[in-house]
Amino acid sequence: MRRLKPFLTFGVIIAVFMLSGCSNMVVLDPKGPVGEQQKDLILYSIGFMTFILLVVYGLFAFIVYKYRDHKNHKGYDPDNEGSHLLETIWWVIPIIIVIALSIPTVKTIYSLEGPPEETKDQKPLVIHATSVNWKWVFSYPEQDIETVNYLHIPEDRPVLFKLTSADSMASFWIPALGGQKYAMAGMETELYLQADEQGTFEGRNSNFTGEGFTDHTFEVHSLTDDAFDKWADETKSGAPELTKEQYDKLMLPGHVKEMTFSSTHLEWVNHADEADYAVKTRERLGYEPKVPHSKEAKEERKKLKEEKLKEEKQQQESESHGDSHAH
């Protein structure tokens, strides 16, 4: 037992340390019904897993302690080679556990294919989300507006995301609202999400897409119905129209700031039907992919780094002056 002590103490310390932070981990603190269902499933499974761990660790501690080689060792039986009863027990119990986990899993899988139960009578808001290395383009076909790298959605209304990609395989994920789904060129996948409260949530691509992957993110603003409608109307009337020329520039790999337009790119291309649009556009614009260790690529990286540093500096300066200019 003396040998196991470090393990135990360590386990207790870690457990206390970790569990104290559990309540505010984003996946376990969802802001919508989709994430809520997933959280319930996760907690349900954690219950079973804790049970399994307790059984195994209990048996382990008992057997290793009792049958360690020591002076008063008792019960040695070198030819004890099996027991039908015991073996049946540990074939049957895991089967029962798997069944107990499968039922809610399958139920949730089916339920997540459609809009959330409580709002299924409402017409979902349709948003096309298109990933282009390393930005997100969001088109609202009904409102006929388009945004880049940010989303506005109404609260308490299901949103149907139609996902696709102009190039690499990306994964559309807003952890606070629910699980992710892949966005792939030449494909359209669908994902229902819904926010139950107003607020700003982080969204991102979680599937590795190369050099700019880390900053392949966007912000989600959940508004009241009225505020959303007002924003949509204002955007429609106030924002500039998206030209094909401008959109084609977005096809070049890189990061851009948030953008807003009063028309959508769906008028001339849907990447779900035209997988090679971005590649062809890049060729037409004379873009050539650079070998990562070539001179040109290194110079480009250096330039980007300097720009980023400059930006950070400016931000710091504006923050330190920020108090006096607060609006």
Added chain:
Amino acid sequence: MKWDEFFVTGDPLIYGADVSIALTTAGILFYLTYFKKWKWLWTEWLTTVDHKKLGIMYIVSAVLMLFRGGVDALLMRTQLAVPEAKFLDSQHYNEIFTTHGTIMIIFMAMPFLIGLINVVVPLQIGARDVAYPYLNAVSFWTFFIGAMLFNISFIIGGSPSAGWTSYMPLASNEMSPGPGQNYYLLGLQIAGIGTLLTGINFLVTILKMRAPGMTLFRMPMFTWSSLVTMVIIIFAFPILTVALALMTFDRLFGSHFFTLQGEGMDMLWANLFWLWGHPEVYIVILPAFGMFSEIISTFSRKTLFGYKAMIWSMLLIAGYSFLVWVHHFFTMGSGAVVNSVFSITTMAIGIPTGVKIFNWLFTMYRGKIEFATPMLWSLGFIVNFVIGGVTGVMLAMAAADYQYHNTYFLVSHFHYVLIAGTVFACFAGLVYWYPKMFGYKLNERIGKWVFWLFTIGFNICFFPQYFLGLDGMPRRVYTYSEESGWGPLNMVSTIGGFMMGVAFLILVYNMYYSFRYAKRETHGDAWNGRTLEWSTPSAMPPFYNFAKIPVVKSLDHFWRQKQEGKVEKLTIKDIKPIHMPSNSGVPFIMASFFFIAGFGMVFEWMWMGALGLIGVFGTLIYRSFEYDDGYYVSEEEIIKTEKISN
């Protein structure tokens, strides 16, 4: 390709590596020349077909790769220790996690296990070598050359950076131009040939070369696990070979299997990759299970509990391993039916695995447990692997997986199964069979330090990552913001990572220390073992393994003989000439041609690729006309080696 881009430049880390590689190479060349070791190197090692020596070479390469992959890991952990760190830039980080994953799976875990299988399995079944010793040398050298080709990428041309999964279209020419991705394709392709040949070789060896009386159900569990592994290799590796070839065509010859243009299908790559990739996971875990079975039984001084259940559960796992690949991309939108089916098959694979855990526990029940280092690793395996197992079941629940996918929850899960399973087994097996390979044990006291430091470091490193995952930290990001709040747990994780690094260094020191100071074994049974490899009279078996092939009457035959006091002594009457295979330099030369071919194709110098391939076919043709039936070891030589007097 411009010549000034041939060598990777502009990074102090790379220059440091350049210098250390140059110094090491010079040192080795000097040593070989000064001590006149060239001939020794050629006759004893480069041309050998002895399964024990090939096994040792596999293990030495694997330990070197563990060092390389481990340095990659520590560089990543350093970069992630604090938010917004500037230690590595994105491209560099991407290259490092790509090579870390590829090296650890393909060039560390597999060769380490295949090395131990090479050393142990022929001895366990009472054979004098494998079925095809020559092919075994080809296997080793193609693996080794594949690994070297992959490894030079970081100083010549640049490493691949599309992840070890190399998803298309990211890995295509349009998004990953240059030699990096080609290194991945050709390095794996060449090494894969070796693995497939090993699969065929050991399948035949185990089925056809067992000592008389050793029926299938009298085979030691490690041999059983190797047999099942070989079957998986034979079914899984051709898929990888084809997938890699198709992507190579896409990149080098402009085909459109997986590309964005020409109606290519990127999802097909993901499916093919994981159709191989999931069985691959079991290729690296089943031999581990086999080793733990042997070790737990040996150090509990007790028969394995539920021998037949262990075998059936392994066969079930092998079958299931081909029916779960979709769980690697539940988020691809395959629909509710597909995801439900694959959720259930994946969870079901936990059932036979759970059965094995209980059988190990009850092998110790009513035993007499001795806490030798190999046993500590095995006990550590049970405790830690279960955590990896239950989180695996959690990940199998597709609806929940949408939240875990691509996060540190997943990263932590697969490190809990691959480190606590495979790496612990490699260390346990290394320590356990070390006296069989080198004639002395590794120091036990230092060994226990390594175990505790590594295990505690491992938990400090990876346990926090479950929580980082639940807090939304995606894998493969090269940095994160202060506001994300992921800083403290990442710092903890990094500290754990470095503890594992220190433990590895102590392990290597232990090899040196034991080489200098360990007591040499005087007989073949270092641990009071149960299986035939411990029955050889000398600590290290002679090159022909057994002067007289043993006759097996039961499971754990050697142990029962010892119990009954009936261990047979070798007499002069038993000695007959032994037929052994001849050494050959052809496998090494063939692999060198593979290197030339691979290197040429990496840089798309087709003349060089063609030249290399002509060389490969040349050696094949040479071999076809070579008539060599091996040779006989004379009775006098055997008597001298076995030190029989009367």
